Amino acid sequence: MASHFESPLREPLINGNKTYKDITRDIVAPTTGKIQPKWAFWTAISAAFAGLFVFCIVWEVIFGIGTWGANKTVGWAWDITNFVWWIGIGHAGTLISAILLLFRQKWRTGVNRAAEAMTIFAVVCAGQFPIFHMGRVWDAFFIFPYPNTRGPLWVNFTSPLLWDVFAISTYFTVSLLFWYTGLVPDFATMRDQSKTPGRWKFYNFLSFGWIGTAKHWERWESLSLILAGLSTPLVLSVHTIVSFDFATSVVPGWHTTIMPPYFVAGAVFSGFAMVLTLMIVARHIMNLQDYITLAHIESMNKIMLLTGTIVGIAYLTELFVAWYSGSIYESYAFANRASGPYWWAYWSMMFCNLVSPQVFWFRKLRRNIAVTFFMSILINIGMWFERFVIIVISLHRDYLPSSWLYYSPTWVEIGIFVGTGGLFMTLFLMFCRFFPAIAIAEVKSILKVSGDQYRQKQLDEVSSMEVYKETTVTKGAWD
Amino acid sequence: MNTYIFDSSTKKNILIAFGIGVLLLLIGIFSYNSGASTGHGDDKHAVHASAKDATHTTVTEGAEHGHGHEAPTVRTALIANSYNVFYYFFYIALGAIFILAAANVAWGGWQIQVQKITLAMTVPIVVFLALLFVMFFAFNHDIFHWTHESLYVKGSDTFDEVLNIKKDFLNMKTFWAFTIVIAISCVWIVIKFWNTLTKMDTNPSRKLFSSSRVVSAVSIVVISFLINTFATWLWSMSIQPHWYSTMFTWNTMAGACVAALSIMLLFMHYLKAKGYLPNVNENHEHDVAKLMFAISIFWCYTWFAQYMLIWYANIPEETEYFRLRRNLDNYGILFHGSWVMNFIIPFFVLMTRNAKRKKAITIFCAIVIILGQFGAFFLMNCPPLLPKGGFGLISIGLLLIFGSIFTYITLMMLAKVKDLSSTTHPYYKESYNLHI
Numbered sequence: 039m040a041s042h043f044e045s046p047l048r049e050p051l052i053n054g055n056k057t058y059k060d061i062t063r064d065i066v067a068p069t070t071g072k073i074q075p076k077w078a079f080w081t082a083i084s085a086a087f088a089g090l091f092v093f094c095i096v097w098e099v100i101f102g103i104g105t106w107g108a109n110k111t112v113g114w115a116w117d118i119t120n121f122v123w124w125i126g127i128g129h130a131g132t133l134i135s136a137i138l139l140l141f142r143q144k145w146r147t148g149v150n151r152a153a154e155a156m157t158i159f160a161v162v163c164a165g166q167f168p169i170f171h172m173g174r175v176w177d178a179f180f181i182f183p184y185p186n187t188r189g190p191l192w193v194n195f196t197s198p199l200l201w202d203v204f205a206i207s208t209y210f211t212v213s214l215l216f217w218y219t220g221l222v223p224d225f226a227t228m229r230d231q232s233k234t235p236g237r238w239k240f241y242n243f244l245s246f247g248w249i250g251t252a253k254h255w256e257r258w259e260s261l262s263l264i265l266a267g268l269s270t271p272l273v274l275s276v277h278t279i280v281s282f283d284f285a286t287s288v289v290p291g292w293h294t295t296i297m298p299p300y301f302v303a304g305a306v307f308s309g310f311a312m313v314l315t316l317m318i319v320a321r322h323i324m325n326l327q328d329y330i331t332l333a334h335i336e337s338m339n340k341i342m343l344l345t346g347t348i349v350g351i352a353y354l355t356e357l358f359v360a361w362y363s364g365s366i367y368e369s370y371a372f373a374n375r376a377s378g379p380y381w382w383a384y385w386s387m388m389f390c391n392l393v394s395p396q397v398f399w400f401r402k403l404r405r406n407i408a409v410t411f412f413m414s415i416l417i418n419i420g421m422w423f424e425r426f427v428i429i430v431i432s433l434h435r436d437y438l439p440s441s442w443l444y445y446s447p448t449w450v451e452i453g454i455f456v457g458t459g460g461l462f463m464t465l466f467l468m469f470c471r472f473f474p475a476i477a478i479a480e481v482k483s484i485l486k487v488s489g490d491q492y493r494q495k496q497l498d499e500v501s502s503m504e505v506y507k508e509t510t511v512t513k514g515a516w517d
Numbered sequence: 518m519n520t521y522i523f524d525s526s527t528k529k530n531i532l533i534a535f536g537i538g539v540l541l542l543l544i545g546i547f548s549y550n551s552g553a554s555t556g557h558g559d560d561k562h563a564v565h566a567s568a569k570d571a572t573h574t575t576v577t578e579g580a581e582h583g584h585g586h587e588a589p590t591v592r593t594a595l596i597a598n599s600y601n602v603f604y605y606f607f608y609i610a611l612g613a614i615f616i617l618a619a620a621n622v623a624w625g626g627w628q629i630q631v632q633k634i635t636l637a638m639t640v641p642i643v644v645f646l647a648l649l650f651v652m653f654f655a656f657n658h659d660i661f662h663w664t665h666e667s668l669y670v671k672g673s674d675t676f677d678e679v680l681n682i683k684k685d686f687l688n689m690k691t692f693w694a695f696t697i698v699i700a701i702s703c704v705w706i707v708i709k710f711w712n713t714l715t716k717m718d719t720n721p722s723r724k725l726f727s728s729s730r731v732v733s734a735v736s737i738v739v740i741s742f743l744i745n746t747f748a749t750w751l752w753s754m755s756i757q758p759h760w761y762s763t764m765f766t767w768n769t770m771a772g773a774c775v776a777a778l779s780i781m782l783l784f785m786h787y788l789k790a791k792g793y794l795p796n797v798n799e800n801h802e803h804d805v806a807k808l809m810f811a812i813s814i815f816w817c818y819t820w821f822a823q824y825m826l827i828w829y830a831n832i833p834e835e836t837e838y839f840r841l842r843r844n845l846d847n848y849g850i851l852f853h854g855s856w857v858m859n860f861i862i863p864f865f866v867l868m869t870r871n872a873k874r875k876k877a878i879t880i881f882c883a884i885v886i887i888l889g890q891f892g893a894f895f896l897m898n899c900p901p902l903l904p905k906g907g908f909g910l911i912s913i914g915l916l917l918i919f920g921s922i923f924t925y926i927t928l929m930m931l932a933k934v935k936d937l938s939s940t941t942h943p944y945y946k947e948s949y950n951l952h953i
Contacts, residue, residue, distance in 0.1 A: 043950045045626065047726075047943050140807075142953075274818065286829040293830050296763035298822040351741055355763045362686060362750075363761045364679040365834065505721040505943045 042487055046497040046509060049333040049516035050490035051145050056328065058482055065476050066231050068324040073471070076323065081467045087460020094453035095170055103173045105450040112433045112445040117171045119425040120455050122280055123308070124164030124462075125206065126301075126421060128213070129273055130309025131157030135216055136269035144488050147480040148334045151224075152320065153313045154217040155473070159465040160312070161210045163458040168202070170454070198282035205279040209272050216265040222248050223258065224474045277305045284428060291371035291432035294359070300352030307345035307391070308421035310338050314414040318407060320470060329476050333516070336404045342417065343398040349424075350392030371432055379444055380431045387427050390420020405517070518793055519940065523932040527791075531921045531928075538917030545910030549591045594911055596652070596659050597902040598895075602915045603648040604752060605776075605894045606923050608769065610642035611748075612777030614706055615740055615770065616808075618733035626947030627804050630797050630938045634784045636714050637930040638777065639707045641923045646700050649752070653696065660902065663687040663758040679759050687755055695747045702744055706736040718936035726943055745770045757901040760838045764823040769897065771816040772859070776890040778809050779883035784927065786880060793937055799874040800951045806873035809882065810863060817860035820893075842896050847906035851892050858889025891916055 056064070098105050108115040131153040138146040169178055181203050183193045193200050225245035232238045248254060281301035284292040314335065321330040360372040375384040394416050403409045435442045469475070486492060493511035500506050509515075617635040620628045628635075657664050668677040669684055680687065713729045749766045782805050788794050827835045842848045862885050872878045895908055931937070939945060 043946055045944050045947055047723075048624070278818075278822065282826070285826050288830050288832060293826070293832070294763045295765075295823040295826045296767065297826075299764075299767060299819060347738070347741075351746070352763070354742075355746065355766065359761050359763045362683060363834070364682040364759070500943075500946055503721070503941065503943070503945075505717075505723060505726065505941060508723070 043499065044487050044496060046493045046500070046506070046511050048488075049331070050493055051148060051331060051333055051488040052329060052481065052485055053331055053490050054328040055491045056485065056489060058485065061329075061482055061485065062227055062231065062478060064326070064328070065474050065478050065481070066228055068470065068475065069228065069472060070231075070233075074323075077467065077471060081464060081471075084460045084463035084467060087457055088464045089457075089460070090453050091166075091457020091461050094450050094457055095166070098170060098450055098454070099175055103171070105448060107446055107448045107451060109443070109445070111436055111441045111443055112430055114171075114429050114433065115445050116426075116447045116451040116455060117167045118283075119422065119429050120458065121164050121167035121171075122425045122429075123422050124160045124167075124458065125280055126277065126305035126308045126425075127312045127418075128157040128160035128164065128209075128309060129277060129302070129305035130313045131155070131160075131217075132209070132213055132269050132273040133306050133309065134313075135220070136266045136273060139266050140270065143337075144484045145334050145337050147477055147484055148330045149313060149317060149338070149476075150480065151217075151220065151473075151477040152317060152469075152475050153309070154213065154220065155469045156309075156312060156316065156466065157213050158210070158217060159462050159469075160309075161206065161213065162465070163462050165206065165210075166454070166458060168199075198279060198286050201279045202283060205272075205276045209276045212265060212268050212272055216262075216269055219258065219261050219265060220477055220480070221473065222246060223250065223254075223479045224477060226250060227478050228474060274302055277301045284432075289432055289436075290365070290367040291360075291375070292428065294356050296352050296355055300349055303345045303348040303352070304391070304421060304424060307342055307349055307395075308418055310342050310345070311414040311417035311421070314338055314342075314410055315418065316466060318411045318414070320475060324470065324475060326476060329481060332405045332407075335407065335410055336401075339398045339404040339410055339413075342413070343395050346391055346395035346417065353388065353392060367437070370435075374435055375427055375431050378431065378435065380427070380434070383423050383427050383431065387420055387423040390416050391424060394420070518795065519937050520935060521788065521793055521928070521931045521937050523928050527928065528925075531925050534917055534924075535921035538914045538919075538921060540914070541910045541917065542914030545912075545914050546591055546595070548910070549594060593659065593902060594907050596656050597899045597907065598911045598915050600649075600652050600656070600660055601895050601898040601912070602919045603645050603652060604898060605891055605916075606919055607642060607645040607649060607748075608773035608894070609777045609780060609923070610639050610645060611703070611740065611744065612770070612773030612775075613638035613781070614642070614703075614710070614736060615774055616777055616781070617710065618736045618740070621729055621733035622737060624730075624944070626944040627801065627951050629942045629944045629948035630794060631781070631785055631801060631805070632714070632939060633931065633934045633937055634781050634788070634927075635777075636710060637927045637934065638781060638784070639710060640930045641926040642703050642707055644922065644926060645919075646703060650696075650700070653692075657689075661687075661692075661755060661758070662901070663755060664689065683758065687751075687758060692751055695751055699744050699748055702739050706732070706739065710736070714939075715934060717939070718934070718941055721941035721943075723943075740770075753897050756898055757838060757841075759834065762823055762827070762835070762838070764819055765897075768816065768819040768823055769894075771812060771819050772890045772893050775809060775812040775816055775859070776887055778805060778812065779886040779890075780923075781805065782809065782879055782883045783887075784931075786876060788937075796938065796949050800953050801948070802876070802879060803870070803873045803953055804951070806867055806879045806882070809879075809886065810867040810873070813860055813863040813867075813886065816890075817856060817864075820856060820859075841900045841904060847904065848896060848900055848908070851908050852896060855889050855892035855896060858885050859893060862889075 052061075054060075106115070106117065108117065131150070134146045134150045134153045138150075169175060172178055180188070180191070181193060181200065183195070183200075186192075222245050225241050226248035229238055229241035229245055232241060278298040278301065281297040285294060285297040287293055317330055318335070321327055357372050357376075360368045363369070375381075394413060397403045397409065397413065430445055434445055490511075490513075497506065497509060497511050613635050617632060617639065619625075620632065620635075652660065662668075663680050663683070665675075667673060667675040668680050670676055671681075685691075709732045710729075713725060713732055717725050717729070746766050749769045753769065754761065754765050782802070785794070785797065785802070785805065789797060824839065827839060842852045863882050866878060866882050867873055891912075892908070895912060899907065939948075942948075
């Protein structure tokens with residue numbers, strides 16, 4: 039990484055005077071030993087919800103899309119709302135692993151592994167919705183363009199929905215590769231720590247026989263860089279194309295040019311909220327407070343403040359330009375959002391996404407774990423409402439007032455959505471148990487620069503500068 | 518060598534650039550009606566023709582424009598071009614503020630040695646605001662079609678139904694209210710930044726360091742919610758008053774930031790060539806070039822999203838904007854040229870690590886971007902006023918003239934800075950040690 043000097047004004051990212059050995063031990067510890075009852079309990083509950091997902095999907099496939107509340111006017115409802123919501127959640131992982139890597143943000147090392155895992159699981163959940171929305175899911179392979187005997191029945195290359203198929207499958211593939219590449223040296227570390235031959239074989243297999251030679255590391259670094267370079271445009275393209283699903287249309291409320299960038303900002307926003315929800319719990323259960331420090335939480339809260347406010351500017355811009363356009367349909371679409379039958383969804387969105395993150399202007403609140411946890415939940419609710427507002431409210435009153443109606447979900451839709459939550463949590467809990475939840479090798483790479491025991495040495499280097507006159511680096515200096 | 522001296526040879530070079538600009542401008546003015554600009558003969562109502570041409574509103578042309586606008590074409594061209602140049606340099610200074618604020622609020626360590634350049638680049642905003650004010654006072658009817666009272670008289674030939682809806686926003690009172698608030702906030706931000714960062718040179722303290730971050734955070738919010746939003750809507754988007762796009766504000770700001778970074782890179786190389794900034798090396802140049810590369814892509818992203826969505830939906834109220842600009846008879850070459858210069862060239866040239874670290878390559882890209890963004894800004898502001906084409910010597914001449922003024926003010930302010938490399942800043946050593 040960059041320079042070996044870091045200003046002692048920057049908060050350490052690894053606390054507790056850790057050595058390389060401590061890092062290995064601390065991060066591998068939660069994956070060894072007896073299964074904790076707490077873990078088993080939550081995994082069982084999550085798996086039960088995943089079962090609900092399977093049940094509802096089977097129900098939907100047998101009895102058809104009619105079991106959903108979606109209808110002729112509101113053709114897209116919970117399904118696409120949930121799809122976009124899950125896809126958005128995945129974005130934090132790619133942002134951390136690719137863009138923050140390019141910006142050389144060292145704090146990414148504490149959270150990137152779990153966030154990348156979250157990306158994979160979120161995309162898995164997201165993918166379910168468009169697939170099962172097709173109705174005749176056994177014909178799902180029709181979306182792939184390949185030479186076939188179906189005659190004129192051929193994919194529509196000018197449709198953003200098809201671009202989505204490519205964007206998301208590419209995104210999933212690259213994210214998976216990136217995540218796995220990062221895991222390879224850590225699997226080798228876990229193999230070397232293993233005490234039983236079965237465990238040794240398992241992790242040796244996963245690590246592709248990594249032995250950590252200079253050549254291995256060189257190739258590993260090149261591959262990481264290439265994948266980071268590929269992921270960076272992908273993190274933009276995926277949600278851009280998701281926004282095109284709406285914005286290329288002429289539906290009032292959908293057709294706004296600002297949608298692509300603010301969808302991306304919103305995705306990062308909700309993704310970080312989900313990372314925080316999970317990591318705040320995980321760091322307690324797995325005793326990782328020294329690696330996921332308050333500095334990490336504060337940085338993520340800052341990103342949420344930034345992206346939430348970007349999204350807020352976009353909402354206000356849309357609102358203003360809808361009026362400014364002079365188009366009565368456009369103005370109505372937005373007036374109907376704010377004061378129509380779904381006003382509560384619109385105002386929940388505004389409150390959760392634009393107003394509530396503003397509490398993070400205060401340093402005390404950014405560093406308060408309870409507040410952060412509460413906010414992370416609130417933001418995820420808000421971002422879900424954003425998609426609901428865009429999709430359902432724009433559709434439920436179309437050009438023909440006789441077809442206006444009020445959409446509500448059925449139990450099948452609710453079951454599928456809650457069920458994907460179970461699926462997501464099951465996968466995440468399995469990940470925490472069997473995989474290193476923090477990137478061991480990457481955390482080690484910043485130890486000598488950002489470990490708390492090195493701050494005094496760094497202060498000595500610059501203590502002659504006037505600005506450091508009263509600086510101390512004892513514990514609590516950064517609180 | 519930690520204090521910049523604005524020497525006479527530099528002043529002479531700026532004066533030469535200024536002189537060339539004047540020369541080009543004069544040639545442009547005198548050759549305007551002959552040769553270069555065909556189709557300008559019947560341009561009596563070119564000033565406002567565009568909105569009508571493009572939207573095909575029922576308003577009959579001429580009745581309203583016939584009188585009071587007997588301006589010769591060259592007058593219109595001068596007004597449109599000057600206004601665009603002032604707006605462009607206003608935005609470059611605003612972009613400099615934004616970059617400075619973003620770098621400080623994100624605790625950017627690498628840029629400490631060069632941040633005084635960005636700081637000095639924010640000061641010309643005062644001059645260009647003043648010039649914009651002159652344009653607003655003297656030529657508002659020439660630039661802003663919506664300022665004509667006759668558009669809002671119900672029942673008259675010139676009544677414009679769409680503008681009648683917008684008149685709660687597009688009216689002189691609102692315009693001036695926002696314009697004055699924008700000007701005050703810009704000046705306030707520049708003064709705050711200047712004071713905070715220059716005080717650090719003589720009296721470094723942790724307190725000043727945190728206040729520099731507070732100023733940065735506040736100015737980002739003010740720029741995003743107020744300055745950038747309303748400046749683009751009122752000063753630029755309303756030149757073609759029927760048209761609207763939500764992306765317009767962000768696209769403008771992205772262009773301003775990348776142009777400001779490119780100018781900053783040129784200043785950095787100039788100072789290095791003069792022997793200043795001894796510890797700025799190819800690592801810092803690499804970082805600036807990376808940002809140029811990244812923001813060029815972001816600019817193109819916003820540009821493409823705006824264009825693609827409007828093209829795809831094909832709603833006449835929206836496509837009128839591009840119909841006026843994409844047509845090969847008038848602005849087609851500039852239209853396509855600008856995204857080639859702002860995206861294709863920086864993207865392919867600056868892609869590799871080696872390219873970002875080579876002086877000649879980054880300078881080339883910086884110049885391409887500055888000119889390309891100038892073209893992009895011209896396309897935002899001028900086509901409604903000069904619907905038959907009009908990018909030429911006058912535009913380039915004015916760019917050189919006011920570019921020289923921008924450079925002069927920046928260097929003059931840089932000479933007032935005591936500590937050019939910000940050696941007292943707490944992150945100085947991080948910038949000194951930068952190695953990527």
